[in-house]
Amino acid sequence: MTATILSVVSLSAVGLIAGIAIFVANRILPKEDESLQRASEIKELLPGADCGACGQPGCFAYAQALAKDVKILDDSPCRILAKDEEATKNLGEYLGVDLASAGPGSKAIIHCTGDSPAIGSYNGVGTCAAAVLVGAGEKECPYACVGYGDCAAVCPTNAISIDAQKRVAFVDWEKCIGCGMCVKTCPRELIELVSAEMPQYLGCNYRAAKDVAGRKKCTVGCIHCRICVRSSEGGETEWDESKDLPRFVGVPATAAIEKCPRKIILKTAAFPADLVSAPSSEAEASE
Amino acid sequence: MSELVAIFFGMALVNNMVLVKFLGLCPFFGVSKNLSSAFSMGVAVLLVMLVASAVTWPLFHILLVPSGVEFMRTVIFILVIASLVQIIEMAIKRTNLTLYNALGIYLPLITTNCAVLGITFINIDNEYSFLGSIAAALGAGAGFTLVLVIMSGIRERLDLADTPKVFRGAPIAFIIAGLLGLAFLAFGGMVG
Numbered sequence: 001m002t003a004t005i006l007s008v009v010s011l012s013a014v015g016l017i018a019g020i021a022i023f024v025a026n027r028i029l030p031k032e033d034e035s036l037q038r039a040s041e042i043k044e045l046l047p048g049a050d051c052g053a054c055g056q057p058g059c060f061a062y063a064q065a066l067a068k069d070v071k072i073l074d075d076s077p078c079r080i081l082a083k084d085e086e087a088t089k090n091l092g093e094y095l096g097v098d099l100a101s102a103g104p105g106s107k108a109i110i111h112c113t114g115d116s117p118a119i120g121s122y123n124g125v126g127t128c129a130a131a132v133l134v135g136a137g138e139k140e141c142p143y144a145c146v147g148y149g150d151c152a153a154v155c156p157t158n159a160i161s162i163d164a165q166k167r168v169a170f171v172d173w174e175k176c177i178g179c180g181m182c183v184k185t186c187p188r189e190l191i192e193l194v195s196a197e198m199p200q201y202l203g204c205n206y207r208a209a210k211d212v213a214g215r216k217k218c219t220v221g222c223i224h225c226r227i228c229v230r231s232s233e234g235g236e237t238e239w240d241e242s243k244d245l246p247r248f249v250g251v252p253a254t255a256a257i258e259k260c261p262r263k264i265i266l267k268t269a270a271f272p273a274d275l276v277s278a279p280s281s282e283a284e285a286s287e
Numbered sequence: 288m289s290e291l292v293a294i295f296f297g298m299a300l301v302n303n304m305v306l307v308k309f310l311g312l313c314p315f316f317g318v319s320k321n322l323s324s325a326f327s328m329g330v331a332v333l334l335v336m337l338v339a340s341a342v343t344w345p346l347f348h349i350l351l352v353p354s355g356v357e358f359m360r361t362v363i364f365i366l367v368i369a370s371l372v373q374i375i376e377m378a379i380k381r382t383n384l385t386l387y388n389a390l391g392i393y394l395p396l397i398t399t400n401c402a403v404l405g406i407t408f409i410n411i412d413n414e415y416s417f418l419g420s421i422a423a424a425l426g427a428g429a430g431f432t433l434v435l436v437i438m439s440g441i442r443e444r445l446d447l448a449d450t451p452k453v454f455r456g457a458p459i460a461f462i463i464a465g466l467l468g469l470a471f472l473a474f475g476g477m478v479g
Binding site: 003007011015019022025026029031060125 | 346356
């Protein structure tokens with residue numbers, strides 16, 4: 001009988017002491033940081049994709065940095081938020097700053113359409129980085145997309161898909177948030193961030209202008225003929241001497257798209273629909 | 288002193304918590320997918336084991352033994368460990384937020400970790416002195432961390448290896464755990 005009473009008493013005593021200890025600890029320890037509370041409120045207003053494009057490890061870290069200093073919005077803006085006007089306004093209201101001018105944002109493009117023939121078979125680790133390290137992948141063109149999808153793996157919004165047949169990556173501009181994670185990942189440096197209003201891009205990254213054999217490596221490779229630049233009426237196409245490839249300034253280059261002998265100047269989703277050249281659209285209609 | 292060293296290495300290697308005593312297997316498989324979180328978990332367990340041993344040993348010898356209610360130790364130890372983890376979590380959260388974020392969910396998980404309860408019972412059953420149980424807790428925590436780090440290192444490499452399809456994920460992890468267990472059995476003859 002005494003054992004029963006003693007066990008009940010000892011258990012309640014220990015429980016009571018533990019409870020008191022937690023209470024005392026709660027009182028003695030410094031109060032929870034107020035900025036933490038604020039940070040978790042800010043986090044509710046952020047997209048929550050944890051893409052890391054702002055330079056912070058995830059949205060909560062970004063919210064913590066915001067709670068400390070609003071100015072980081074200028075240096076490292078949240079690119080997903082910039083797309084969404086309402087969310088931008090909400091965050092601006094909460095922080096008490098004007099966030100109206102968000103700009104068009106940027107999108108990723110891939111400078112390859114992947115028609116280079118395979119010259120070998122690679123059976124190693126299935127990532128682009130490994131394939132490039134071992135022996136430049138399977139394709140003949142040393143500038144071609146390797147197609148193992150390292151960029152698709154890091155994309156926080158699954159905007160990049162891999163064409164299994166051509167082994168080339170493709171960006172869906174609807175989903176792309178312009179975070180730039182893929183740009184850092186690509187071992188071939190094929191991906192570039194351009195303005196979301198850029199109407200066209202070059203689907204090739206073949207840089208060695210003097211290597212004539214390079215033209216044979218792919219049916220859709222740039223042959224550095226510069227017709228795009230010569231046909232440019234108002235300077236919408238420039239020649240990038242450092243890469244030996246054309247560069248576009250953001251104005252629709254209809255003439256260049258039509259005259260390119262390899263047809264590798266590709267329209268983006270931002271290409272104005274009313275500028276589609278009349279003959280080709282008629283040809284499509286008649287087909 | 289040499290006895291304390293023997294207890295430490297005995298608990299860390301010969302009687303390793305995970306691979307020999309088969310305690311704390313859930314974090315062993317759950318948190319061993321990447322090296323840095325495995326190390327954080329290991330250190331958190333080490334910390335909690337140390338504090339739990341330091342509190343439960345006097346509690347047992349001062350309160351339970353004189354009252355003759357040693358059979359209550361399971362309930363009372365769980366109660367004490369749970370409150371301790373609460374206090375430690377509160378302290379870390381309010382003093383070092385970075386560390387709190389790094390440990391994340393692992394700290395509350397430790398409350399229900401059998402390895403922590405296990406070390407407090409081992410201290411009592413082996414009739415260690417107070418310093419002995421501190422050494423045992425340090426050893427057990429170090430051994431736990433060691434095994435978690437080894438396992439996560441292997442699993443990080445396995446992610447890149449060309450594993451046969453049927454073995455991918457958990458199955459190959461169990462096989463690796465078995466091989467690790469065999470390897471640790473070899474320590475059996477080293478310290479009595």
